[in-house]
Amino acid sequence: MAGRLFGTVNCYPHDRVACQPRLKIQLSNFAEERWQDATFAPIDTGFSGAVMLPNESYEFFMVGEQPRRLWKEYRTMTGLLQMRVARAFVQTEGGHMLETVVETPLFGTGKLLLGRAVLNSLSLLLDRGRVRLKSS
Amino acid sequence: MNKLTLVIKKIDQRTLRDLKAEAARRGLTLSEVFREAVNLWLTRRQDTPALTETDKNNEFYESNEAELERQYKGRYVLITGGRLVGAYDNLHAAGEAMRTLSPRPRQAILTKVGKDTRELGEWLGGSLER
Numbered sequence: 267m268a269g270r271l272f273g274t275v276n277c278y279p280h281d282r283v284a285c286q287p288r289l290k291i292q293l294s295n296f297a298e299e300r301w302q303d304a305t306f307a308p309i310d311t312g313f314s315g316a317v318m319l320p321n322e323s324y325e326f327f328m329v330g331e332q333p334r335r336l337w338k339e340y341r342t343m344t345g346l347l348q349m350r351v352a353r354a355f356v357q358t359e360g361g362h363m364l365e366t367v368v369e370t371p372l373f374g375t376g377k378l379l380l381g382r383a384v385l386n387s388l389s390l391l392l393d394r395g396r397v398r399l400k401s402s
Numbered sequence: 403m404n405k406l407t408l409v410i411k412k413i414d415q416r417t418l419r420d421l422k423a424e425a426a427r428r429g430l431t432l433s434e435v436f437r438e439a440v441n442l443w444l445t446r447r448q449d450t451p452a453l454t455e456t457d458k459n460n461e462f463y464e465s466n467e468a469e470l471e472r473q474y475k476g477r478y479v480l481i482t483g484g485r486l487v488g489a490y491d492n493l494h495a496a497g498e499a500m501r502t503l504s505p506r507p508r509q510a511i512l513t514k515v516g517k518d519t520r521e522l523g524e525w526l527g528g529s530l531e532r
Contacts, residue, residue, distance in 0.1 A: 296512055297497040312526030329482075329500055330512040334460045340525040347525065353493070353512055365493060 272389060272400035275360040280395050281308065287397045289358065289380055289390070293317065293368065296330035296353040304359075305378070309390075309397065313381035315340070315349075316366040317356060320377055324370035327352040338369060348372040356384055358399060408436075455509040458484035463511055475516040482510035489515075 280287050287309045293301040307317065315338065319327070330353040340347045349369040357363045366384060370376040389400035425435045462484045463470070470479055473489070478496045480487040482503065487510075490496040496512060 296493055297500040298494075299501075312524075314523040314525070325508070328456075328509040329507060330496075331456070331509060332518060333463045333511050333513055334456070335464065336513065336518050336520045338521050338523055340523045342525045 272391075275358075275399045275401050277393075278306065278397045278399070280397070281306070284308070287392055289388075289397055289399065291317075291380065292357045293327075294355040294357070294363070295327045296355070298355065298363075301326050301354075307378050307380040309385065310379045310381055311385065313340075313379050314383065315369055315381040316383035317354070317368045318349075318376055318379040318381065319368050319370050321370050321375055323378070324350065324352070324368060324376065327354050327368050330354065332367075337372070347374075358388060360399075360401060361388075455483075455507065459509060459511045462486070463513075470515050476514070478512060478514050480510060480512050482507040 276290070278288055278290055288306040289309055290304050291307050292304045295301065301323070328350075332351045332353070337351050338349045340349065348371070350372055351367050351369050354366055354368045355363045356366045364384070364387060391398040391400060421435060422432065425432055430438075459481045462481055466486075470486075477489045477491055478493060479489045480496050480499055487503070488496075488499055490499065500510065500512075
């Protein structure tokens with residue numbers, strides 16, 4: 267947005283192997299219990315959801331799972347992909363805890379990804395091999 | 403290990419024919435196929451206790467959906483052990499209820515009745531490759 271001033275909260279270098287932009291996040295289940303330490307989640311603007319997790323990580327969030335008939339489906343290049351969906355909270359450095367959902371494929375292993383449903387609530391700058399998290 | 407002879411009644415003819423053909427293609431005897439199938443089934447059973455809990459909770463939700471909507475529209479309901487634990491005005495209160503549950507369930511349903519909907523999203527190429 268033109269005319270806004272931003273301060274940098276922190277800078278995160280891209281993943282060296284995959285050359286992928288990533289952001290440090292802290293996830294909690296809906297009971298506000300933290301899922302391990304803060305983690306670096308790869309940013310994926312091609313994923314319209316919030317947070318995707320590998321199957322084994324998702325188990326921690328299953329205490330707040332949505333009913334099966336509300337589980338989300340994704341259009342992918344190879345067809346529809348059925349997910350399991352659970353309520354959770356996500357927090358970035360210096361930010362508030364935001365209500366979100368975490369997902370994992372019903373069939374398949376899944377992976378850690380941060381999608382547009384979370385990214386759209388943040389101010390981020392891709393800056394030559396780094397992600398700058400901004401506060402306004 | 404003692405090896406016993408087992409008679410299986412009422413097996414579908416077509417299933418048996420397909421099984422024999424597949425076993426022959428793989429160079430296995432029927433008893434080897436049976437042993438492999440039993441081991442696979444037992445392993446899956448051990449790995450899926452949470453799925454059973456998921457099924458039980460979803461069964462409760464699906465058979466009581468209309469009633470939940472009538473009574474608790476707009477509130478969070480928490481279902482575990484195949485029963486309704488409670489309805490809450492906000493997520494924080496539902497979280498407090500979960501923290502007090504003992505024994506702690508591995509799976510529970512939490513939904514905002516009448517507000518949560520099934521959505522269709524998209525996941526484009528990039529991250530699928532890595």
